[in-house]
Structures are given as structure tokens and as C-alpha cells.
Amino acid sequence: MKIVLDAMGGDHGPKVTVQGAVDAVNEYGVHMILTGDEEILKKELNNRTYPKDKIEIIHCTEVIENEDKPVAAIKKKKDSSMVVAFKLVKEGKADAMISAGNTGALLAGGLLLLGRIKGIDRPALAPVIPTEKGVSVLIDGGANADCKPRNFLEFGLMGSIYAKKLLNIQRPRVCLVNIGIEEGKGNVSTKEAYEVCKDAPFNFCGNVEARDIPAGYTDVVVCDGFTGNVILKLMEGVAGTFLKILKEELTKNPIRKFGALLMKSGFKGFKKRFDYREYGGAPFLGVKGLLIKAHGSSNELAIKNGIRQAKLLIEKEVVKEITSEINTLGADRLD
């Protein structure tokens, strides 16, 4: 099993990606390929302990920056760490790819260089979100701002397969994000989506209101990429604000401060449960190959966890299952 990492991607660059790769090699025994500037990567690897045959470097002369226009960057920067990683997956030289780089470019690369699985109209990002009970899979996390009814159906199928593998559940509950639980509620888009989902071959359990998502009401949260992005970012924002306000309130006087000291490890446990870095990245499901988008601000832990996640999804053959299961949806949605 070989996993390629775009070692130049992400806000913190090679310092963090290389450490994440080294940790993953040591912990999970995977074989890593790092794409990027050889000199920089070698320097980063120099001080680190790991089985030397488990990490190889493929030198690239270019980097796709966050400011680059996605499609143009993918087409023009042919020797970038991201495009070269795509090629390795495409040619079967790597079983999965991870990047914390330019999200738009990564999605464009997935579509242009790997291509869509036959029968999938729109591939989608599927991050996990923390809940009271563990995690849920959210799909689409932001790849498609506007969606047609068939997209929701395909998101539901892909999300269900992913959740089954990731969470080890036989028939994950799949719900549509809506503003009421009854059938017939919602905007034009979700009403149509409900219609196509209700006879789906996966375990469609109707609508879920946003209020019930953090409680873990459903294993798979289906929505368009606009709504998904709002949900993800709002949860992140609320988490940050909560901790800030809590800290303010809990350190207002010496007694409270002392109390807070006694509970320090408790706060750590709490923070950890709401830390996206613990959960790796978001697979871009529906393309021909395993592609994982790590958060732009990933640290070494997030990269390592992204690699662990890639390993799991390779072993569980997620892409293969989507490719075969898509046929169960019937062809009538293709109009």
C-alpha cells in the first residue's frame, strides 16, 4: 500500500506534512510518497527517525498556492506537488492521495485528472463532524454550492458507504438537512431531494433539523455544499466562541480560577472531542481514486490522522464499492 502526500500543501507547509508522514509511517507502517521540493523535504526528513525505505520523495519544481485559480493551476502547473500526486494515483502508482493545499484546485484536479465514477454526476466532500455519540459523516461539505435532486441521492449513497466503513455500522441512518422533519417541509431544492431519496436503496430516515445534528441523530447528514459549508464552519465558529466565553466566565475570580485548575484535564478532553485535527480529512467521494482533503491549517496530527484514514479507506475498498453500488440507484435519475 502506497499513499502519496502533497508535501508542499497546507498553511504550514513541509515542516508539518513531513512530520505527519513520519509519524504515520512509524505508527501505521504505511509506505509514503512525498511530492515537493526535494531539497526542502530531505532537510525536513534529516532530523527524523523512521524506516528509510518507507518514505520516498518525488521532486517537483512547482507549488499550487492558495491564491491560484483552481482550474488554471491544475492545467498549467504540471510539475506541482499536487498535480504530480494526482498522476501517481491516476497511474496506479499510489493507492490514495492526501493534500492540505488549495481546496478548489484539489477538487478541480479530482474532476479533471482522476475523473468521475460512471453514474456519479457530482463528486462531494465528506468530512466527519463531532456529535454527542461520536461522529457523523456530512456530505456535501462544500464542493457543490447548487445541487440537483439526483445529486442528493448520490450523496446519500456515497455517504452511506463511507459511514458503513468508517463507523462500522451495517445500515447507517441517512438524513436530509431540512427546516422541519415532516415530508413536504423545506425549500424547493430539499422538497425535490426528499422525493428522490425516499425510495433509495440506502437507509433513508427522512429529514433532520440542524438542532439535532450535534446530538448524533443521524449517521449521515446529506445537504448541498452551500448548507454543508455553513454547518461545518458554524460548528467550528461556535466551538471557538464557546471556549472563549467559557474561559472568560470561569476565570472571573480566584475561586473559579482554582476550580478551573482542578478541571484542566477535563477541558482538554472536551477540546479534543471538538478538534477537527483528531479526525483526519474529508474524502472527495465520487472520483476514480481515493483523494483526501486535509484542512488547510492542519498540523502534524491532522496529517497523520488523514493518512490513517486513507489507509482504512484503501483497505475497505470504498471507491470500488461506490463504483459498483451506484448501479443500484436506477437510471431514471439520469434525466
Add this chain to the structure above:
Amino acid sequence: MKIVLDAMGGDHGPKVTVQGAVDAVNEYGVHMILTGDEEILKKELNNRTYPKDKIEIIHCTEVIENEDKPVAAIKKKKDSSMVVAFKLVKEGKADAMISAGNTGALLAGGLLLLGRIKGIDRPALAPVIPTEKGVSVLIDGGANADCKPRNFLEFGLMGSIYAKKLLNIQRPRVCLVNIGIEEGKGNVSTKEAYEVCKDAPFNFCGNVEARDIPAGYTDVVVCDGFTGNVILKLMEGVAGTFLKILKEELTKNPIRKFGALLMKSGFKGFKKRFDYREYGGAPFLGVKGLLIKAHGSSNELAIKNGIRQAKLLIEKEVVKEITSEINTLGADRLD
């Protein structure tokens, strides 16, 4: 100044509405009219201390239930506590109305019985949401699941006027909820909305990502009612889940439990800042009259705060200002 309260509305009924009205009369000196079953309301009032001339009851024989179909209920239940309250506002016998009852019926009543302000296509709910810095006004909170570009523009204007009065800010910042801050980002709907808002007479400050809403990045958060409903309910859900998980983590062993005890008042302060009951209700802006929707599960504190809010909005003449300011938007949006 007279404020009418639909005393039969809400999950907890007259017990809570009457107490809220009594507290408001005692604290703010307002004159209240309660609509509902006279016998029940008199019984509730019996044990309470307040200036007797400040609360009057108007007897109604019907109640609109949560299960009732909104438009049908408004049309048929002419002697319901909600419809009678609407009539009092319409006839100028009350300056504002509050109800914690059936939301759909309340919105339908606003449109059918009070009517829209000339120039407003779609009235909208404008709840406040807690932020690090205080509160922001969100509009639309759920009245219009699908919106046209002109709706966003009108929401921005109404939200700006409301925030100016409520938060005492001269030129509130007004932002559009979107999945990126740059112009040109978003789905079809938000791209169009940006176009019409950028030359608006209010202080339009571009897009806001959901992540930055809880930090208080903007005073007015503009979005369609679907997105607004998702934001409100998700914040509510995340708040609940946070406190639950925090409690779990913080009581895992005796030392932490002792720490938690020392910080009890700190947690109370924290909870209070995220408690919607502290903030009253959501005005339904754009109708000819002041109509406030209180949360269905309102307790007496929420009702009292809703009355305080009604008083403020009457004094500050919000409806009058919307009626005159709507003309500044220009007529080209009316196509």
C-alpha cells in the same frame, strides 16, 4: 402604550404567559392586553400581585394549536386568542403583539391580517443570536425558505434599521452569509444577492462566512430563511451538546467534580449568555404592525423579555422607519 399577548400560545400555555405579563407590567410599567380563555386567565392572575388597571383580558373561545394548518387556522378560527390579538393591532387598539404560538399561523396572520408594508415583497423573522461581543440580528430566521435577490436587499434594510434601534449603533454592519468572503463566491442565489446588495443605502460589508458569525463579525446577518433556520437551530443544538459533553468531561472524577462546584456560578453566567430566553423573541419585520414571535418553549422570562423588546420597538418606531426607508431602495428591484 398597549401590548397584546396571545396568552394561550406556547408549549407551556397561560401559566407561563400570564406570569411573563405580570412581571413585565411590574418591571416596565407597560399596559397589557391578554387574549384567551377568560376563566383560565383570571385564575392565573388571581394569585399574583400587580397594578390591576394594567392588565385587561379579552375573552376568546378558540385556540390555534401547533398541529393546525397555518392559513386555514387563521381563516377559520376567528375567535382564537391569536386572531383576536391580530385584530387589536390592525384596529390600532394595541401597539404591538406577542405570541409563542404556532409559528406558521403567526406568519400567515401577519401577511393576511396585518398585510405587507408597501414595497416589501417578503416580510422576514429577525431573531438575535449571541456572539462574543453581544448579539447580532439574523434575518431571515425562517419565514422564507426560497428567496429572490430583492428579498435579500429588503432583509438587509430591515435588519439594519432593527439593529440600529436595538443595539444603538449608528450604521450597523450588514453582511450576507456565504461560503467565502470574496465577491463572486457562493451559490446562484447568494451571487445574485451580493449584486443587488452592493449598492444598497445601508452599510453593506460583503459576505460573512458562518465561522465568523459567533465571533460577532457583523451586526446584521442576512440570509434566506432556509439558511437562517439552519444557523439558528444548529447554534441551539451545538450549545446543548457542548454543555452536555462538558459536563461529562468535567465530572469524570472527584477532583474535577470539586473543581466544577467552585465554578458553578461561572457556568451559570456562561449558560445565560447562550440562552435565547434572555433575548426575547423575533420580530416579523415588513408587516404593517409590530409582531413578535416568541420561542414555542418560552418560559416566563422569555415572555417578559419579549414584552420589553416590544416596548423598545414601539418607542423607537421601527415599523414607521421601515415604511419610510423602503423607498430609498429604488424601484428597479421591483421587476
